[in-house]
Amino acid sequence: xxxxxxxxxxxxxxxxxxxxIFALNFILPRLMPGDxxxxxYGDEALVAMTPEMERSLxxxxxxxxxxxxxxxxxxxxxxxxxLGYSYYYKDQVSSVIMGALPWTLLLTGLALVIATxxxxxxxxxxxYRRGELLDRCIVASLMxxxxxxxxxxxxxxxxxxxxxxxxxxxxxxxxxxAGLEGFGYLEDVIGHLALPLSSLVLVQLxxxxxxxxxxxxxxxxxxxxxxxxxxxxSEFSIKYxxxxxxxxxxVTTATGLRIPHLLTGALFIEIxxxxxxxxxxxxxxxxxxxxxxxxxxxxxxxVAVLTANLIVDLLYSRLDPRVRYAH
Amino acid sequence: MHIRPFRDLINDRIALSxxxxxxxxxxxxxxxPVLSDYSPYDYTGQIxxxxxxxxxxxxxxxxxxxxxxxxxxARTSLFVAFAVAILSSALSLFIGATSALLGGIYERFWMxxxxxxxxIPTIIVMILVAAYLRPSIxxxxxxxxLFSWPGGARIVxxxxxxxxxxxxxxxxxxxxxDWKHILINHITPDLAPIIIAMMIQDARRAxxxxxxxxxxxxxxxxxxxxxxxxxxxxxFTYLNVWEWWLVPTGLALSLTLVGLSFxxxxxxxAMDPRLQKYxxxxxx
Numbered sequence: 347x348x349x350x351x352x353x354x355x356x357x358x359x360x361x362x363x364x365x366x367i368f369a370l371n372f373i374l375p376r377l378m379p380g381d382x383x384x385x386x387y388g389d390e391a392l393v394a395m396t397p398e399m400e401r402s403l404x405x406x407x408x409x410x411x412x413x414x415x416x417x418x419x420x421x422x423x424x425x426x427x428x429l430g431y432s433y434y435y436k437d438q439v440s441s442v443i444m445g446a447l448p449w450t451l452l453l454t455g456l457a458l459v460i461a462t463x464x465x466x467x468x469x470x471x472x473x474y475r476r477g478e479l480l481d482r483c484i485v486a487s488l489m490x491x492x493x494x495x496x497x498x499x500x501x502x503x504x505x506x507x508x509x510x511x512x513x514x515x516x517x518x519x520x521x522x523x524a525g526l527e528g529f530g531y532l533e534d535v536i537g538h539l540a541l542p543l544s545s546l547v548l549v550q551l552x553x554x555x556x557x558x559x560x561x562x563x564x565x566x567x568x569x570x571x572x573x574x575x576x577x578x579x580s581e582f583s584i585k586y587x588x589x590x591x592x593x594x595x596x597v598t599t600a601t602g603l604r605i606p607h608l609l610t611g612a613l614f615i616e617i618x619x620x621x622x623x624x625x626x627x628x629x630x631x632x633x634x635x636x637x638x639x640x641x642x643x644x645x646x647x648x649v650a651v652l653t654a655n656l657i658v659d660l661l662y663s664r665l666d667p668r669v670r671y672a673h
Numbered sequence: 674m675h676i677r678p679f680r681d682l683i684n685d686r687i688a689l690s691x692x693x694x695x696x697x698x699x700x701x702x703x704x705x706p707v708l709s710d711y712s713p714y715d716y717t718g719q720i721x722x723x724x725x726x727x728x729x730x731x732x733x734x735x736x737x738x739x740x741x742x743x744x745x746x747a748r749t750s751l752f753v754a755f756a757v758a759i760l761s762s763a764l765s766l767f768i769g770a771t772s773a774l775l776g777g778i779y780e781r782f783w784m785x786x787x788x789x790x791x792x793i794p795t796i797i798v799m800i801l802v803a804a805y806l807r808p809s810i811x812x813x814x815x816x817x818x819l820f821s822w823p824g825g826a827r828i829v830x831x832x833x834x835x836x837x838x839x840x841x842x843x844x845x846x847x848x849x850x851d852w853k854h855i856l857i858n859h860i861t862p863d864l865a866p867i868i869i870a871m872m873i874q875d876a877r878r879a880x881x882x883x884x885x886x887x888x889x890x891x892x893x894x895x896x897x898x899x900x901x902x903x904x905x906x907x908x909f910t911y912l913n914v915w916e917w918w919l920v921p922t923g924l925a926l927s928l929t930l931v932g933l934s935f936x937x938x939x940x941x942x943a944m945d946p947r948l949q950k951y952x953x954x955x956x957x
Contacts, residue, residue, distance in 0.1 A: 362789035370798065374805050489687070489938060493931030495881055497888055498923040501907065505920070509910055516910075606794035614885065618907065632804055632889055644801045651794045 356659045360652050367648050371641050372420050376413070383409060386637060387433065429645070430638030434631065439642035442627060449519050450623035454612045456543055461550035462601055468551075469558025469597075470590045476563050485559070492552025497614040500545040504618055507541060514541050517620035542619045549611050550604065557600050561593040595665055602658025606651045688939020694932030698925065702747035709741035713897050721914055730917045733902075734909060739918055743925055746899040749810065750880050750929055756814045757821065757879035758872040764822035765871060766864075769829025773837070774852070784830070787823040795820045796882060803891040810896055813886070817879050825871040832867055836860045870940045877933040884926050899926045 375386045383403060404410055407419055423430070429439035468488075472481040491499070507514040515521070519538050520531070565571065566589065574588045616625030624643055631639035701708065711717060711728075720736040722728060730739035768787075772780040802808075802816060836842065842859050850858075886892045887900030894901075899922050906919035 356788075359785070359788040360792055362785070363792045366789060367793065367798070370801065374802065378805060489935070490931060493934035494927045495884060495923075495930055497885070497903070498927050501903070501919060501923055505910065505915060509915070606797070610794070610796045610885075614888070617889075628800075629889065632800075632891055635804075637804070640801065640804050644797050647797050648794060651797070652792055655792050 357656065360656050364649070364652055367645065368421075368424070371645060372417060375637065376416070383407070386430075429642035432631070432636050432639040432642075434634040434636040434639065439638050442639060443624060443642055443646060446622060446624045446627045449621060450612060450616065450625065453539065453542055453546065453616070453621065453623060454608055456539075457546035457550060457612070458601070458605075458608055460543070461547045462554055462597075464547070465551050465554025466558050466590070466593070466597060469555045470562055470585050470593070472555075473559040473562025473566065474585050474589070476559075476566070481559075484555070488552045488555050491548060492556065494549075496545075496549045496611040497618055499548050500542070500615045500618040503541050503545050503548075519622050538621075542615050542621050545615050545618075546608070546611055549615075550608060553604060553607075554597065554601065558593050558597055561596050562589050565589045565592055595662075598665060599658060599662055602655055602661075605654040609647050609651060685939040685943065687935050688943075691932045691935025691937075691939060694928050695936065698747050698929050698932065699751060701744050701925075702751045705741070705744035705748060709738065709744055711738035711741045713737060713742040713745040721912065724917050730921055731914070733914075733918055734905065739902075739921070742897055742902060743899075743922060745897045746902060746922070747925065747929075749896060749898050750883065750926070753810065753814055753817075753883045754876035754880045754929075754933070757817045758876040760814065760818035761821045761875045761879075762825055762868055762872045764818060765825030765829055766868060768822065769826035770833050770856075770860075772826070773830045773833035774856075780830075783826070787827050790820070790823040791827075793820075795878075796885065799882060799886060800889060800891060803886050803889075807891065807893060809893045813883060813892060814879075817882055818875075821875050821878060825868075825875070828867060828871065829864065832864055833860060836863055866940065866944055870937060870944065873933055873937045873940065877930060877937065880926070880929055880933065899923075 378384075383400065386407065387403075406423075407416060409416065427440055429443075431437075432439050432442050435442045468484060472484045475481045504516065508516045515538050520534050521538075571584060571588055574584050579588070612623065613625035613628060615621070616623045617629045620626060624646070628640065628643045630636075631643065714737065716736045717728070717732050717738055718736060719732055720734055722732045724731045728738050728740060730743065733739050733742070768783050772783045798820065799816065803813075806812065808816060837855070837860065839859075842855055845855055845859055883892070883898060884900030884903075887896070887898035888904045890901075890904055892898065892901070902922045903919060903926070906915060906922065909915065910919070
């Protein structure tokens with residue numbers, strides 16, 4: 347169903363989507379009752395603001411002029427990566443986000459790689475043995491797991507390993523003021539990363555696994571597998587070079603489509619473990635009603651998701667020549 | 674080959690366990706006033722009291738009875754799930770079916786809208802909108818429905834496109850049936866399993882999103898919500914209250930979500946003849 351759209355006009359779809367998001371970001375604060383400056387910056391920020399600052403901000407957002415001028419001012423700001431000023435952090439929104447981004451990228455990047463690799467291997471192995479005890483056990487447990495909400499898996503791991511057993515740190519990404527260097531620092535980072543990373547991998551694993559397994563199950567009935575068996579290919583070669591390779595296509599697409607889920611999952615997981623990434627900053631911003639920061643973070647995630655999906659679309663036509671030749 | 678998904682669903686162990694999980698949660702929601710003596714809003718006079726005969730799950734940091742909040746939370750979750758499923762699938766059905774039947778520029782317009790909306794990460798947009806509006810339960814339902822119909826609309830459209838070319842539809846036309854008759858008697862019955870699967874997916878997403886937004890603290894603070902309870906409880910992990918506050922709430926939410934997923938899996942397996950073929954072979 348999605349196939350027919352690929353390659354043709356998919357870039358246009360993303361441009362429309364992006365424009366819609368920009369429009370939403372622009373319109374929402376201006377739709378709110380009362381003074382738009384209050385809605386753009388939040389009530390708390392206004393308390394700290396002097397009348398001169400208010401006037402200069404009104405000029406900057408062109409709030410005293412028509413909405414076309416306001417839109418122009420908004421878009422000009424965006425084109426300079428100017429996302430506004432966070433009154434809670436007393437810093438530019440872009441630099442607050444940049445400070446938190448490395449931790450989020452570390453967490454989500456590793457989770458994506460581990461979950462995909464593990465999901466594909468488990469999926470191939472269990473699809474190859476469909477109906478056996480091992481297969482049924484993995485299917486049942488991962489189906490059960492994939493139904494769990496992301497944040498509850500994180501909470502369970504935190505309670506089990508952090509609170510009840512006390513073998514993992516409860517929060518943060520490094521031990522503060524420990525002054526560790528070299529290997530000790532790396533160990534500290536890995537120790538703090540272990541629980542959030544495992545929660546995120548567990549959340550992501552189910553979907554990738556089930557898709558790979560179902561693809562392998564339907565591939566096993568194909569005649570090229572029979573040919574491979576007949577000509578005496580090793581079991582490993584049948585599993586990975588024949589069936590596994592052909593299952594990569596849907597799995598790649600699905601992995602790309604999982605990126606929004608991965609990012610929102612990371613938001614929740616970071617909040618639970620107080621991991622100092624973008625998710626924790628978003629949580630702080632939501633509680634402090636720091637609207638420029640909320641907008642900045644959500645805009646960044648949206649752009650990341652749209653870019654990732656566009657890349658998957660383009661990659662898909664590379665991976666599957668049929669899509670390319672069809673148009 | 675004719676598939677009867679609903680008959681297969683009853684014989685499917687996964688779907689059955691999903692149905693029973695959902696039945697349990699529904700039971701809690703329907704009989705909430707009978708199952709608990711306390712109102713979920715009332716201050717009981719004691720904060721953080723451990724489980725006792727009066728309070729099966731103790732009381733929380735506001736001195737409210739956790740068990741009764743858990744029961745009424747089930748009402749919120751299921752109401753949101755049900756309402757979003759109905760509203761969103763009605764939108765999907767209407768836009769998908771009219772696109773397929775009318776075609777032309779109308780179809781191209783809606784499919785463009787669907788494609789653009791599908792690429793937007795729904796939960797991110799919902800967080801943004803909720804951060805400004807702090808939506809009440811009704812607004813939340815409307816917003817979620819507005820964002821979740823496009824996937825279903827595309828599925829309905831492609832189904833209707835293929836259904837209207839089927840042999841039995843052509844046969845009906847040669848006998849002089851008009852489009853209304855064909856739509857009601859030939860196309861809709863074949864669409865039913867897909868619409869049910871769509872509704873279950875919508876319901877699952879709605880339960881998760883409502884809990885997620887409440888967990889982030891951006892929904893109506895007066896609403897009794899499992900997500901909100903988990904957010905409040907998470908602040909007290911240093912006390913042992915999580916044993917009867919955080920964990921039961923999380924389990925109730927998970928049970929609802931897993932139940933809906935399992936029904937979804939069961940339906941998917943029942944509708945996919947390839948997965949079914951191997952299953953029957955195994956049973957033999």
